[in-house]
Amino acid sequence: MSVLTPLIEQRADPYIHKHTDGYYYFTASVPAYDGIELRRATTIAGLAAAETVMVWTKPDTGPYSDLIWAPEIHFNEGAWYVYFAAAPSREIKDDLFQHRMYAISTKADNPLTGDWAFEGQIDTGMDTFCLDATTFNHKGVLYYLWAQKEEGIRGNSNLYIAPMKTPVEIDGKPVRLTIPEYDWETIGFWVNEGPAVVKHGGRLFITYSASATDENYAMGLLWADESSDLLDPASWNKSKTPVLTSSPGYNIFGPGHNSFTQSEDGQTDMLVYHARTYTEIEGDPLWDPNRHTFVKPLKWGDDGMPVFGDAALDD
Template sequence: MRLRSLLAAGVVALLGMTTSAAGTFTNPIKRNGPDPWLQYHNGAYYLATTTWNSTITMRRSPTLAGLDAAADTVVFNLAGRANGCCNMWAPEFHLLDGPNGRRWYLYYVAGQNVADYNPTQRLHVLESAGTDPMGPYSFKADLGTDWQLDASVLTVGGRLYLMGTYGGDGAGQSNFIQRLTNPWTLTGSRVRLSSPTYAWERQTAPVNEGPEPLYHDGKVMVVYSASACWGPDYKLGLLTLTGSDPMNPAHWTKRATPVFQRSDANSVYAPGHNGFFKSPDGTEDWLVYHANSSASGGCDMNRSTRAQKFTWNADGSPNFGTPVRLGTTLPAPSGE
């Protein structure tokens, strides 16, 4: 019996050399994972990130630590779509009620296969056949006919709104909002949600982008990315719906200071393009984002996906803390 115990302990020790300890994880959770979107659903984490090619891929794992080694599964191929075949960025999948029942709607950015691809980037949406985040998916709609990025969906009073990023009106790259009659159909005009007005939103370039919904204790908020993604000072800002109408710019209040930014002490630069997810037991709130490990890092596929738990301030606003150094052992989300 003594020998058997020693052998078992040796196996555990050997496994511990190659996997995270039970109940912990370390960042990054995906090494080449810009623009991450992560959700926990029916016992597993699902992660999608920018591929910069003609595929949309997703990873699945029962633990956060397991995402790093999980396989990328192609959930949709864009090849053959004339106005959105290539350069896939910023995928997000939202479980929404629509005319076809409860489905996942996967929003993404893609453009044409041309030398100067950036002006051709547009918003698009897929619909799942059922309630599996990995699909299968079918193409549902193009969302707009001009340059737009970073689609997300806001829900207020049972109504859906598409948020996105647009830069064609001389105010710098800005966030906009527009009504949806269903998850794939826009109605009315888009309205400006935020523009880069503060100095910390204009470092290297004037940018507001990547608006993401956040809800807490009846408060509706939007967290967005600010300044140039190709500089070290890319960071997160906060909007709060202080009125009742999300389509009225006067009903939104922008916080005057950023809520998440670089940490030179922890070698984390350009933390941004975030999302939110709940722990498996629903008791914790988590932030997922990408960042670089060098001040000279760029806006490319070398950005890595990272996650950390956050808390709430007394006024109901999020307290994201400081971005954690890569390799730091962190407790896994509660309920794993």
């Protein structure tokens, strides 16, 4: 057991995809929130020093020209897709935080050198603040999982799921899985956001993040049997307590917005998340660039449940 150090500094909302070509692909929110950066390496550790390529840069004006947040790179139906959230420029909306979700794609073998096409907005049928989309395949169905504001429900975002007709279109009405309801989910902001999926032992697990993006940020957990109807909210269980929180004794604060990947030998699930190393943030935490990417092994208990451990330790 040892104290973790950041894998990559100043990269928030980290996502690592392990592909069949032997490479790990990494993307995250960059401090300027101005585009989508990719890097790749044959090892997780190698991502730290890997070349970075900005494959898409926001336009100067328009509906998706500000605050490019939480990109994720996925390989769906034979092509690469990056799903991300973006806000309109201020001449369109006075309120800066009016994000909607978008996608870009390329069919290149190496997405770092491919020509990327803008696929447009992912329409969920609700014209409200939304972000943090991820996708996953289960039993031959591609699912879209994201966070969105719903009118009439207190807070900034809840988690929703829907099957996909294509990698850029959902099929049917979104199903709400969880809302901010516990004390630890409603500090500063009422949010459930940043969902990520991992499968183990006949179950599907969804992690998510809650509360403000300072030291109160923490991760929660949903789980369902793999044979259940994922579109039935009753299939999902929810932990009443957070599964990963700040570790003030080791100066790790606000762990969250995670993803999952696997070790090089494919035998160990790896937890990828961001955290800060101090709490003295001046102004809005969103403008503080020092959310760093951390990676640690994810353990599993005898009961088949994930064991996240301490956010600062590699055990």
